Amino acid sequence: MLYIDAKFVGSISYKLRNFKKKADYYWNFSCPICGDSKKNPLKARGFVFKNQQRLVYKCHNCGFSSNIGNLIKYLDPMLYNEYILERYKENTSKHNDHVNITSVLPELLNEHSTKLSQDLVTAGAKSVALLPEDHPAVQYVSKRLIPKDRWKDIYFAPKFKEFVNNLKFQYSKTDNDTPRLIIPFFDKDDKCIAFQGRAFGNEVPKYVTIKLDETQEKIYGLDRMDHNKQIYVTEGPIDSMFIPNAIAVAGAGFDTKFINAIKDNATLIMDNEPRSKEICKFIEKLIDQEYSICLWPETIVEKDINEMVMTGKSISQILETINNNTFSGMQAKLKFTTWKKC
Ligand SMILES: [Zn+2]
Numbered sequence: 001m002l003y004i005d006a007k008f009v010g011s012i013s014y015k016l017r018n019f020k021k022k023a024d025y026y027w028n029f030s031c032p033i034c035g036d037s038k039k040n041p042l043k044a045r046g047f048v049f050k051n052q053q054r055l056v057y058k059c060h061n062c063g064f065s066s067n068i069g070n071l072i073k074y075l076d077p078m079l080y081n082e083y084i085l086e087r088y089k090e091n092t093s094k095h096n097d098h099v100n101i102t103s104v105l106p107e108l109l110n111e112h113s114t115k116l117s118q119d120l121v122t123a124g125a126k127s128v129a130l131l132p133e134d135h136p137a138v139q140y141v142s143k144r145l146i147p148k149d150r151w152k153d154i155y156f157a158p159k160f161k162e163f164v165n166n167l168k169f170q171y172s173k174t175d176n177d178t179p180r181l182i183i184p185f186f187d188k189d190d191k192c193i194a195f196q197g198r199a200f201g202n203e204v205p206k207y208v209t210i211k212l213d214e215t216q217e218k219i220y221g222l223d224r225m226d227h228n229k230q231i232y233v234t235e236g237p238i239d240s241m242f243i244p245n246a247i248a249v250a251g252a253g254f255d256t257k258f259i260n261a262i263k264d265n266a267t268l269i270m271d272n273e274p275r276s277k278e279i280c281k282f283i284e285k286l287i288d289q290e291y292s293i294c295l296w297p298e299t300i301v302e303k304d305i306n307e308m309v310m311t312g313k314s315i316s317q318i319l320e321t322i323n324n325n326t327f328s329g330m331q332a333k334l335k336f337t338t339w340k341k342c
Contacts, residue, residue: 004090005055005068008083009048015075018044025050032075034062073312081310089142119192123166125155125182136200137181145309150241155182160197164210178203183237185250186223187216194218196237196250209250217258221247231266232322233259239269239305242315243322254286263291267326271304272296280340287336292328295339297321 002025009027013019017030030036031046036059045061048068058065073080121127128137129152137156146154157163160180161171180197187193193213199206209218220237225247232246233254240246249259254268268291273279286293300321302308308318327335 001087001090002050002053002055004083004086008072008079008086009055009068011079011082012072012075016046018042020044025055031059031061031064032071033059033064036061077311080312084310084312085143085145088145119167120155120182120184120195123157124159124163125157127152128154128156128181131156136179140181140200144238144306146238146241153184155184155195156180157182157197160208164197167212168210170210180208183220185218185220185237187213188222188225190223196220207251217256218250219247219256219258220250227262227265229265231262232269233266234269234305235271236304236306239271242305242309243269243319254291255289259291260289263289266292267322268293269305269322270294272300273303275341277342280342283340284336287328287332290329292326293332294322294326295332295335297325 006025013027013029016032017036019027019029021027025048027048028044029046030041030044033046036045037043043061046057046059048055048057048071050056055068056065057068057071069080069083072083128135128141131138135156137154138151141151141154156179158179159174159177161174161177163180163182164170165174178199178201180199180203183196183198184192185194185196191213193216194209194211197208197210211218221240224245225231226245229245232240232243234240234243234246234248235250237248237250240248249256254270259266259268268286270279270283270293283293283295300308302311302313305318309315
C-alpha cells in the first residue's frame with residue numbers, strides 16, 4: 001500500500017506550493033488547508049511522512065493531520081477515486097495471486113452452486129468470478145467497486161447475440177456481435193428468469209434486458225430477498241448489489257404487481273437524477289399509492305448508489321442517508337412539496 005500512497009503524493013503535487021521531496025517517504029510543502037501563509041508565500045509547514053505502512057499528512061502551522069487519502073480527496077476528488085480504486089485492486093490481488101477463482105471457489109461449490117446457472121454457461125457465458133484478473137469484465141466490476149462476493153453472479157458473454165440465441169431465439173442476424181456483461185435475474189428458486197446485457201463500448205442500447213420466463217416480472221435479486229426484513233428497491237441491479245436485502249426493478253418501473261405486493265416493507269430508491277416534471281409526477285403518484293420513497297437530500301450530488309460508493313461513501317453512510325430520507329403518506333406529501341424543484 002505504501003507505494004500506492006507515494007505514487008499519489010506525486011500525482012497530487014501539482015496542487016501543492018513549494019512541493020519538495022526531502023527523503024524517502026518524506027515530503028514538505030505549503031499546507032493547502034491553512035494557506036501557509038498569506039504573508040510569506042515561501043512558508044512550507046506541511047509534511048507527508050511514513051507511519052507504519054501508510055503515509056500521513058500533518059501541518060505544523062494549523063495542526064491539521066489526516067491520512068493521505070483525505071488530503072487527496074480534499075484537493076482532487078477525481079484523483080481520489082483513482083486512489084481508492086488502486087488500493088482496492090491491490091487489496092483484492094493480495095488475497096489471490098493467480099485468478100479470482102481461489103477466493104470464490106468454496107462458495108461456488110457450496111450454497112450458490114445451483115445459481116451458477118448451467119444454462120448460461122452452456123450458452124457461452126462465463127462467471128466473472130472465474131475470469132483472470134486482467135479480463136475486461138473483471139476490470140469493469142472492480143472499477144465499479146462491485147463487492148467481490150457478487151462477482152460469481154455476474155457473467156461475461158464474448159458474443160452477446162449468439163449467447164442470447166442459444167437461450168431463446170431473438171436475433172435473426174448475428175453479425176457485428178459484441179461482448180456484453182450479463183447480469184442474470186434469478187427467482188426465489190434460483191431459476192434464471194431474465195438477464196440484462198450491458199455494453200462495454202458505445203453500443204446502443206447500453207442495456208438490453210431479455211426475458212426467459214414471460215410469466216414473471218423482471219425483478220432482479222429475488223433469489224436473495226428476505227420477505228421478513230426491510231426490502232430496498234433500486235432502479236439498477238448494480239446499485240442493489242451494494243445494499244443489504246435489495247432488489248432492482250431494472251427499467252420495469254416501480255409500480256408493478258410485485259412491488260405493490262411487498263409495499264409494506266419496501267423502500268423505493270430512485271436514481272438521484274435531475275427533477276424533471278415527468279419524474280416529479282411519477283414520484284407524486286407513488287406517494288399517493290402509499291409507497292415509502294427515498295427523497296435524496298440536496299447534499300447528495302452523485303447520481304446513484306454506485307457513484308456514491310465510488311466517491312468514497314461507506315455503505316452505512318449511504319444506508320443512513322436512505323433511512324433518514326425515506327417518507328410515506330402525509331409526511332411524504334409534505335416533504336415532497338419542498339423537495340420538488342419543478
Ligand atoms: Zn496548515
